[in-house]
Amino acid sequence: MLKLNCIAIDDEPFALEMMADDIQKIPFLNIIGTFSNPLDAWQLIKQGKVDLIFLDIQMPTLTGTQFLxxxxxxxxxxxxxxYQQYALEGYDLDIIDYLLKPIPFERFLKAVNKAYERFQMKPKEMTESIAEDAAFFFIHVEYKQIKIYFDEVLYIEGLKDYVKIFIKNQNKPLLTRLNLKSIEAKLPAQQFYRVHNSYLVALNKITSFKKTKLYIEKQEIPIGKKYAESFEQKYHPK
Structure with missing residues (x-):
């Protein structure tokens, strides 16, 4: 699935956290940064790495419209x-949508669907090169965005509305408020595989496997019955 690399800019920490949480619920959105000052986002935007900005308007240093x-x-x-009074100015700037706080999730979803439709109209070769260049993803951990390279991930364990991400050379996993399906959408399918209702694994980190379990380093991970046959075909084709 092609994803939109997006950032959020808002001078209110709580609003920024809520926006990051909503973004992470959408499979086709990949959040690559959050900023309380729009000037801090300038370099990332200038490099052409951002497809979509969630931009607050009333900010002390520079308003959202001025920055745009x-x-x-x-x-x-x-x-x-x-503030509703900026709506007309916003549409003069050819924005995708204008969301009034507090933002209902269904209204947020409608706006990002519009953005995704426009994104899909880009030339195919351009969007493919963006997807191929991505070697990392971001997750929200303790009020900040953590950048994780795909090659660092050993495996991921799902815990209802949270996941634990186990990283090589780190004793403690990263805990973030996502479900396993959402985190799976962020990962390249050729590198990661779902082997259980509660586990995603990095295929190149597996050291050995049996019918009902596999090992990554010294960690034993169960293989669910409904995943066993397809996993073996993918990991060890005969």
């Missing part, structure tokens, strides 16, 4: 604000 006007080739933008 400074961008020579801006990515797609969804305004997020508590």
């Amino acid at each position: 006007r400074t961008l020579p080739t801006p990515p797609m933008v969804i305004f997020t604000t508590a």
Whole structure:
């Protein structure tokens, strides 16, 4: 699945955290940064790594509309604000949508679907190169965005609305508020595989396996009955 690399800019920490949580619920969105000052996001945008910005308007240093006007080739933008009077100015700037805080999730979903439809209209070769270049993803942990390279991940354990991400050379896993299905959507299918209702594994980190279990380093991981045959065909084709 092609994903939109997106960032959120808002000077209110709680609003920024809520936006990051909503973004992470959408399989086709990949959050690569959150910023309380729009100027801190300038370099990332300039490098062409951002497809979509969730942008607050009323900020002390520079308003969202002022910042957007400074961008020579801006990515797609969804305004997020508590003030309705900026709506007309926003649409003059060719934004995707205008969301009024507090933002209901169904309204947020409608806006990002519009952005994704426009994103899919890009030339195919351009979106493919973006997907191939991505070697990492971001997760929200303890009020900040953590960058994780795919090659660092050993396996992931699902715990209802949370997942534990086990990283090589780290004693403690990272805990983030996502379900296993959402985190699976962030990972390249050729590198990771679901082997159990509660486990995703990095295929190149497996050291050995049996019919009902596999090992990554010294960790034993169960293989669910409904996954056993397809896993063996993918990992050890005969």
